[in-house]
Every structure is written in structure tokens, then in C-alpha cells.
Amino acid sequence: MKYAVKVSYIGRNYSGWQIQPDAVSVQEVIESSLAKVAGSHVRITGAGRTDKGVNAWGQVASFSMDKDIAPEKLRLAVNFYLPEDIRVMRAWHVPEDFSARYSAVSREYKYFVYHGRVCPPVMSGFVWWRKGRAWDMNLAREACNMIQGRHNFRAFCRAGECPDDPFRTIDSLRIRNHGRLSVISVKAQSFLTNMVRIIVGNVDMVATGKRGLAWLEGLLAGSERTESAMTVPAGGLWFWRVKYNEIPPA
Numbered sequence: 001m002k003y004a005v006k007v008s009y010i011g012r013n014y015s016g017w018q019i020q021p022d023a024v025s026v027q028e029v030i031e032s033s034l035a036k037v038a039g040s041h042v043r044i045t046g047a048g049r050t051d052k053g054v055n056a057w058g059q060v061a062s063f064s065m066d067k068d069i070a071p072e073k074l075r076l077a078v079n080f081y082l083p084e085d086i087r088v089m090r091a092w093h094v095p096e097d098f099s100a101r102y103s104a105v106s107r108e109y110k111y112f113v114y115h116g117r118v119c120p121p122v123m124s125g126f127v128w129w130r131k132g133r134a135w136d137m138n139l140a141r142e143a144c145n146m147i148q149g150r151h152n153f154r155a156f157c158r159a160g161e162c163p164d165d166p167f168r169t170i171d172s173l174r175i176r177n178h179g180r181l182s183v184i185s186v187k188a189q190s191f192l193t194n195m196v197r198i199i200v201g202n203v204d205m206v207a208t209g210k211r212g213l214a215w216l217e218g219l220l221a222g223s224e225r226t227e228s229a230m231t232v233p234a235g236g237l238w239f240w241r242v243k244y245n246e247i248p249p250a
Contacts, residue, residue, distance in 0.1 A: 001068045004094045005075070007059040010085040012125055012235065017050045017059070026050070026086060030061065033081035037074065038065045047100040047242040048107050051194070053234030055126065057110075058089075058241045062100035098246060106171060106187050108241040109196045111232070113182040127181070128200075128236035135207035137177065143206040143216055144173040144184070147199060152222035156199055157192035159225045166222070168192060173199070185240070194231050201229035 007030065015023035019031075027044060034042040044063040050056060069077070071091040078088050112127040114120075119129040147170055154166040172187040184203070186196050202219065205211040211229075219228055 001066075002062065002064045002094050002096050002098060003071065003074065003091055004060055004062045004098065004100060005078075005088045005092075006090040007056060007061055008087050008089050009056050009059070011050060011052065011054045011056070013085060014052065016052045016054070017046050017048070017056075026056075026059075027061075029082065029086055030078070030088075033078050034063065034065075036081050037069070037077045038067055040066065045100050047104050048191075048239060050237075050239050051234055054237045054239065055235070056239040059239050060100045060104075060242045060244075062094060062098055064096075095246065098244075100242070103244050103246060104189070104242050105245055106189050106243045107191070107239070108185060108187040108243075109191075110238045110240045111184040111186070111196060111200045112236045112238070113184070113200070114180055115182065116180045123181075125235045128233050130204070133208045135182065135204070136209065137175065137182075137207070139209070139213075140175055140182075140203055140207035142213060143203045144175055146213060146216055147203075147220065148173045151220040153192055153195060153220070155219040155223040155225055155228035156195045156202070157225060158194040158198075158231070161193045162225070163192070166192065168195070175203075197231045197234070197237055198228060200232045200236075204232070205229045 009026050014026050017026045019025050019028050031042055031044055042063050042065055044061040047060040075088045075091040113130050114123055114127040115130050150169040152166050153168050154162050170188050174185050176183045184200055206216055
């Protein structure tokens with residue numbers, strides 16, 4: 001029987017989503033909990049990888065089990081064994097050919113930036129506390145509009161991990177403000193390593209007046225990573241939503 005689950009987690013205590021040697025990952029912890037429910041090892045496939053410290057509101061994973069367990073009972077059982085910073089929010093049956101990764105039509109990330117001299121403690125670790133120069137929101141939006149569409153994102157990928165084809169299409173990139181909190185939403189079918197965090201770093205450079213839109217246009221033409229801005233902190237990034245055609249949104 002094949003299942004999909006919507007997973008929410010806080011990433012600060014984990015090396016990221018993907019299993020890796022000598023480090024604790026979100027995938028490893030979920031698989032361990034599923035094994036206790038299923039009575040055997042269960043291998044899961046995530047909709048996307050998240051790096052160390054990155055959080056998730058709506059990660060999706062798929063897997064097969066020999067046992068046929070009602071989805072709601074499965075959710076409760078797995079959560080019983082999971083730590084409090086990882087939760088299965090929903091579980092449901094999916095067709096045998098469904099893959100959380102390959103069946104995805106789009107993925108959406110949100111990045112949270114708090115502007116000000118003092119950051120509320122409840123936001124600590126979940127936002128990028130931007131202490132310096134205030135953003136010009138008009139410039140920030142112009143930068144976002146420029147980044148939308150299909151470009152060469154070589155300058156927006158972690159050094160040494162850029163694929164031979166660095167072209168990606170950003171379907172949507174927008175900023176919404178809630179007082180001192182800025183929320184940047186990015187939607188695409190796929191992303192390069194660290195791409196969203198580097199996008200935010202480049203928007204920051206334009207929004208603070210340190211770089212102009214012509215510089216950003218040059219980056220999108222295929223500049224090297226060394227010409228680009230910083231990779232902003234992991235804690236402000238949330239894997240927010242995955243869209244599928246075959247099943248209702250998770």
C-alpha cells in the first residue's frame with residue numbers, strides 16, 4: 001500500500017532532510033518511526049531537500065508499506081514515535097506510480113525577514129533578523145519582478161554544486177509586508193542548491209541600495225557565484241507547499 005504524508009518540522013536540530021553519514025537527518029528520523037509502526041524498514045522519498053537549519057511547513061513524502069493502515073491511524077502512530085519538532089500533519093493513500101518528488105508540479109518556499117533593532121524572542125531562529133539598513137520595498141519588488149521567469153541561475157547556486165544546466169524558471173516571486181516582517185514567497189518546479197537563500201541575499205543588496213538592478217540583470221545572464229551576494233541564514237527559510245495534479249494539495 002502506498003502513502004503520502006505532509007510533514008512539518010523545525011530544522012535547527014537536523015543536518016537537513018536527506019540521509020547522510022555521521023549526522024541526524026529529518027528523513028532518517030521519520031523512517032525510524034515508520035519502521036516501528038510497520039515492523040520493517042520503510043524508505044521514504046521527499047518532495048525536496050532542505051539544508052541544515054531549514055524548516056518545513058508542508059514537506060511531502062511518499063512511501064510503500066506491506067501493512068494497510070488507515071491514514072489517520074498511521075498519522076497518529078508515527079507521531080507517537082516522532083520527536084516534537086517533527087510532525088506528520090496528514091496522511092493519505094496515493095496511486096502506486098505516485099512519487100512525492102517526481103510527481104510534483106511546483107514547490108513553494110517562503111523566507112521570513114524581520115527588520116528592526118530588536119527582534120521578538122518568539123521569532124528567534126525562524127526569521128532572518130535584518131538589523132542593518134532598511135529595505136526600499138519598491139526596489140525589493142523591482143528585483144523580484146526581474147528574477148521571475150527563466151534565467152541562468154549559476155550565480156544563485158552553492159559554489160561547486162552547480163549542474164551543467166543552471167537554467168531554472170521562477171513561476172512567482174513576491175514580497176508581502178506585515179509591519180516589520182517581510183515574507184518572500186518563491187514558486188518554481190525545481191531549484192538549485194541554496195537558490196532561494198541566495199535570491200534573498202541578492203534582493204537584499206538591491207533593496208538596501210548596495211547594488212543596482214543592472215548588476216542583478218548581469219547575474220541572471222550567467223555570472224559566477226563569486227559575483228553574487230551572500231547566502232542568507234537557513235532559519236528564515238521554510239519549505240511551504242508542494243503542488244500535485246494527481247492528488248489534492250497537502
